[in-house]
Amino acid sequence: MTEVKSKLESFNKALLKFIDDSPTPFHAVANMQAMLNKAGFRRLDAAADWGTLSAAELDRSYVVRNDSSIVILAHVAALADADAVNRGLRLYGAHTDSPCLKLKPLPALSRHGTGQLGVEIYGGALLNPWFDRDLSMAGRVVVTTSSGERCSLLVDFQRPIATVPSLAIHLDREVNQNRTVNPQKHMPPVILLEQAGNGGFSADGFEQILLEEARKAADDDSLQRVVSWELSLYDTQPGAVIGLESQMIASARLDNLLSCYVGLRAMLDSKTNEPCVLVFNDHEEVGSQSAEGAEGNLLPSTIQRIVAAVRSKKTTEDVSVRCHRLLERSFMVSADNAHAIHPNYADRHDENHGPQLNRGPVIKVNHNQRYATNAVTSAFYEELASRCDLPWQSFVVRSDMACGSTIGPITASALGVKTLDIGMPQWAMHSVRELCGSEDPHNFYTVMKAYFGTKTLP
Template sequence: MREQLNQGLIDFLKASPTPFHATASLIKHLEAAGFRRLDERETWHTEAGGRYYVTRNDSSIIAIRLGKQASEDGGLRLVGAHTDSPCLRVKPNPELQRQGFLQLGVEVYGGALLAPWFDRDLSLAGRVTFRLAGKVESQLIDFKVPLAVIPNLAIHLNRTANEGWAINAQNELPPILAQVAGDESVDFRALLADQLSEEHGISADAVLDYELSFYDTQGAAVVGLNGDFIAGARLDNLLSCYAGLQALLAAEGEESCVLVCTDHEEVGSCSACGADGPMLEQTLRRLLPDGERFVRSIQKSLLVSADNAHGVHPNYADRHDANHGPKLNAGPVIKINSNQRYATNSETAGYFRHLCLENEVPVQSFVVRSDMGCGSTIGPIVAGHLGVRTVDIGLPTFAMHSIRELAGSHDLAHLVKVLSAFYSSHDLP
């Protein structure tokens, strides 16, 4: 079971280099399990026991399994995660030709650790919008092969490199793609048109725009002397998306269940498809159009906001509160912050701890040091919009926001087990 889940996660990460691809990967799994798309532009026809999903911007998705019990009686069991990760995104007019090299200008998306992006074999993926036969269409592309690199400056020319230096995103991050002759010009959009033709057989009249990200071509892997760890890109937060998906597909019972995987969490979630936008509330109100029924349902519901937690790094243990240092492979972490950076309260934490104990899943707690700032999640945002009770949890990881993160190889199975129990639970507190 554990090995199967870990390999499934590795395959999911490989297929999901961008939020667009992650959403497409989730759709593939959901449709194979009998979930049917609901188009936001059309009238919806749903029924008790039905399985549905809704997407927005091709990068956010909500999957719904409607129970046979009325939701105002049993409530909704919601699991929330996000599809985006910090990365380098290509600018609209990116072509740079300097010292005989073709480079692309990039913009840093989210709070990325920048140093690990150097000396990596990078590829490019995302969404391209183009004109075809007078119509505007979009398609996902993924070059897959290594086609760019950001070389470090040699230690001989930067003697203080190991003492730390501020990386200038404008000057130091443009990846190198090729060498070019002095009078040779390269049209990046023409390269994208060629990729559309090669990957999809589309002969676009013109590439109009794009949302493209560089990513590391080194695949995720189980690593360590005893296979204790999973190393890979975008574990924050595709790890939680995948766990939520597996739990939803494995859940038993007749309760109403929802999986919410939204884009733009790494930049604040304020967008049409982000957690700070209207997507989730609009979706739930269409399923529960009666105002009183909607409020009653929400007040009987619970959201598990799943986003990675900071594990205790053996080289930096002093960065944690001594009594609240989550260990890798020791189970999911309940995240608590009295200033509401996490939405956990004693009742929701108690219920999640109860679920873990009942299902023999180890559970931990995290509170940030009192002299350090605290990150946040979609939990407080969704709780603030819907008024739904929320617990913030996540699996402990190292190197969060690096191009390659590290998690425990036992923890995915722990999280899937407890989330499956949550989706299958008959009574909520």
């Protein structure tokens, strides 16, 4: 086995473990915190006065909001230097959420001898692939302790507990012509078969199931009651490297935990001393309009607060002015996967813009500003990739089709920062199981290491 192949396999193994261990945004952020803590980073209290902290305490740190979004600060003590605004920030952003089935507040359903769960469709999910999967459940629950206090904790059943069974073709002979899925009627999963005389599946029964799982997660049998929850269903099939020659990766949540892992790992592995800020937002799949979404103030306020906390006592420059000057010299990479050309649906792509798996990351362009890329930001990435001797591709949606979007335009407009939209080419976006090339993530990781270490930004 060559050294290059060995590195690639090791990287993909760690990537898939991260995704498998992160069935919800809450778990993804918890796992990123574990990686950061291991690397010597420390968590900042968002409600504390950061101005009382030392440069060392601020230099490698992070702040979390809602347990589902995180901003990471690396080498920010350098911003105290007189020429700090000329160095700029190396910004990187992605999102922690993925389309899925989320439980309703009162999910217990007892119907025709079965216990089912009422679910809401989160984001633009492809629904048909959710049928006949071995599903588990994970997320955040709020519980009361023996002293009457409330606390939140993460739960993950980690075993198949539910399924959405298909209707037999004998009962719908036209199913293969045009299968329409009604989210309200057809998507509630079956969680158990009721036994005669037990009263059926109830709200109390469901809450007891959650309480038992919470007690296990907390290793605390004294927890009294589950008050509320944010729970998602997920496919228990682990991610895998597939294909006759192991050229593809199949996994849930490649959009967009792949970009989260690649960016964080690249920053941690880079030898840079340049100031870097990474942001991983929740709620991108539903428009980003939340306190922890990209339209919230998490990133702008964190940058402003850190600049205020580390700036030199020798300067009297207004903090907001200093931030504006700093951001004028900064650069943002917005990482979110792109549509690879599908061999069975090639006509869905523009004839000159059909990215392929394992041909490099995809620079995403839309002149109507659904993506934030421009000629300057695209050229900068191409220069970095050329230095690494690695390929890249371009994507523009067909002119007669609507274009999706990312956190890129939102962040660019909020900060006034030069931004590049880029991502891994993939198939089956928003499916319960997605596909990408097995070489592209490491390719992007290598270029991002160079990006975090570069001393010159455009």
